[in-house]
Amino acid sequence: MSSWPRDWRELPMAGIINIAGSSLDYKTGTWRARKPVLYPDKCIKCQICWLFCPDMAINRLEDDSVEINYEYCKGCGICAEECPTKAIEMVEEVG
Amino acid sequence: MLPDVNKIRTIKEIPNIDLFVSGHRLCAGCGIPILIKNVLRAIPDPKALVNATGCLEVASTIYPYTSWKVPWVHVAFENAAAVASGIEAAFRALERKKGGQKYNVIALGGDGGTFDIGIQALSGALERGHDLIYICYDNEAYMNTGIQRSGGTPLGAATTTSPAGSVIPGKPEYKKSLMDIVVAHGVPYAATLNPAYPVDMYNKLLKANEFEGPKFFHYYSPCPVGWWASESMSIEIARLAVQTLVWPLYEVEYGKYRITVNIRNPKPIEEYLKTQGRFRHLFKPENRWIIDELQRRVRENWERLEKLTKL
Numbered sequence: 562m563s564s565w566p567r568d569w570r571e572l573p574m575a576g577i578i579n580i581a582g583s584s585l586d587y588k589t590g591t592w593r594a595r596k597p598v599l600y601p602d603k604c605i606k607c608q609i610c611w612l613f614c615p616d617m618a619i620n621r622l623e624d625d626s627v628e629i630n631y632e633y634c635k636g637c638g639i640c641a642e643e644c645p646t647k648a649i650e651m652v653e654e655v656g
Numbered sequence: 657m658l659p660d661v662n663k664i665r666t667i668k669e670i671p672n673i674d675l676f677v678s679g680h681r682l683c684a685g686c687g688i689p690i691l692i693k694n695v696l697r698a699i700p701d702p703k704a705l706v707n708a709t710g711c712l713e714v715a716s717t718i719y720p721y722t723s724w725k726v727p728w729v730h731v732a733f734e735n736a737a738a739v740a741s742g743i744e745a746a747f748r749a750l751e752r753k754k755g756g757q758k759y760n761v762i763a764l765g766g767d768g769g770t771f772d773i774g775i776q777a778l779s780g781a782l783e784r785g786h787d788l789i790y791i792c793y794d795n796e797a798y799m800n801t802g803i804q805r806s807g808g809t810p811l812g813a814a815t816t817t818s819p820a821g822s823v824i825p826g827k828p829e830y831k832k833s834l835m836d837i838v839v840a841h842g843v844p845y846a847a848t849l850n851p852a853y854p855v856d857m858y859n860k861l862l863k864a865n866e867f868e869g870p871k872f873f874h875y876y877s878p879c880p881v882g883w884w885a886s887e888s889m890s891i892e893i894a895r896l897a898v899q900t901l902v903w904p905l906y907e908v909e910y911g912k913y914r915i916t917v918n919i920r921n922p923k924p925i926e927e928y929l930k931t932q933g934r935f936r937h938l939f940k941p942e943n944r945w946i947i948d949e950l951q952r953r954v955r956e957n958w959e960r961l962e963k964l965t966k967l
Binding site: 565576578580581582583584585586587588589592593607608609611612613615616617618621625630632633635636637638639641642643651 | 667668670672674676677678679680681682683684685686687688689690693694716717718719720721722723724725726851854880886887888889890891892
């Protein structure tokens with residue numbers, strides 16, 4: 562089984578979860594009060610934000626540039642705090 | 657000299673794979689995922705994980721969601737090391753009888769599940785010499801259940817069961833020295849990890865692959881909620897812990913000590929303490945002795961480690 566069960570009879574026994582990484586369906590981005598904004602022109606592609614992000618919400622692309630995934634970012638601000646060139650800024654989430 | 661192939665020098669050499677994925681419900685600014693994602697990158701497949709009850713287990717597998725892309729089992733608070741021993745023995749028997757690949761078995765426990773509740777299972781696994789990796793993520797209290805003090809809570813830290821007030825100035829006892837307990841078992845490899853030193857952390861994790869037998873890691877896991885700290889400061893607090901000698905980074909190979917991050921000019925411990933609300937009461941004049949005591953002990957511990965490296 563690799564998709565969600567249609568009713569309880571299809572549930573696996575004993576609390577087994579057999580869809581690996583199914584938490585991707587749970588968007589933690591709604592937790593956020595402040596959001597990180599990336600200024601790509603200041604980014605030196607050092608990967609510090611990618612390494613430290615506790616929510617794996619910073620994607621490292623092929624050319625080592627980064628992008629922020631707002632679906633999962635909880636807005637902790639570690640990336641903005643640790644960025645050596647201040648290429649990430651935390652702003653209030655509006656709306 | 658040729659570069660050591662089993663060592664990285666920069667963050668960029670860490671592979672871009674995530675076997676612990678987004679959507680977990682650990683708090684914003686939690687230090688645990690920074691450890692886990694790098695453990696899963698550094699320890700090669702196939703691997704199986706055993707997780708004691710704790711923040712990581714509770715927040716990563718809320719039914720029907722799981723953040724793991726590797727075989728993972730949740731066990732009770734006390735027996736992560738015992739279950740990991742059994743899994744390791746089973747895989748070894750399978751390999752002997754039917755052939756097949758050797759699995760890397762990793763046990764994960766918090767400070768409650770390692771210092772207090774799981775220590776007999778851990779001690780047993782270390783003594784029997786199972787080929788496994790045990791990792792303790794130490795956030796210095798029972799954070800998952802509401803910040804109760806544990807054997808890993810340092811002297812003077814306020815928790816909900818050691819509140820700072822007129823009766824006690826935070827936790828009146830010292831932090832248990834878990835590394836010394838583990839090293840006393842004569843394990844092949846034991847090391848301390850800190851998220852603010854990721855290259856050091858990653859190299860130690862890679863090194864674990866070279867040893868047969870029990871390997872132990874003690875990870876400093878910043879907890880913004882339980883430490884009453886700003887969530888953006890997690891890495892900065894972890895860095896200060898190393899620079900003030902609160903969390904010395906060293907490794908022990910068959911009893912031989914080696915300091916991996918040398919601190920030549922340690923910062924005063926106040927710089928570390930003032931970043932966290934759990935130590936705020938220590939700055940009152942009547943509690944000054946606790947700061948002096950903590951400062952004395954971290955310095956003594958560092959001097960002891962320096963002597964041990966020369967043995």
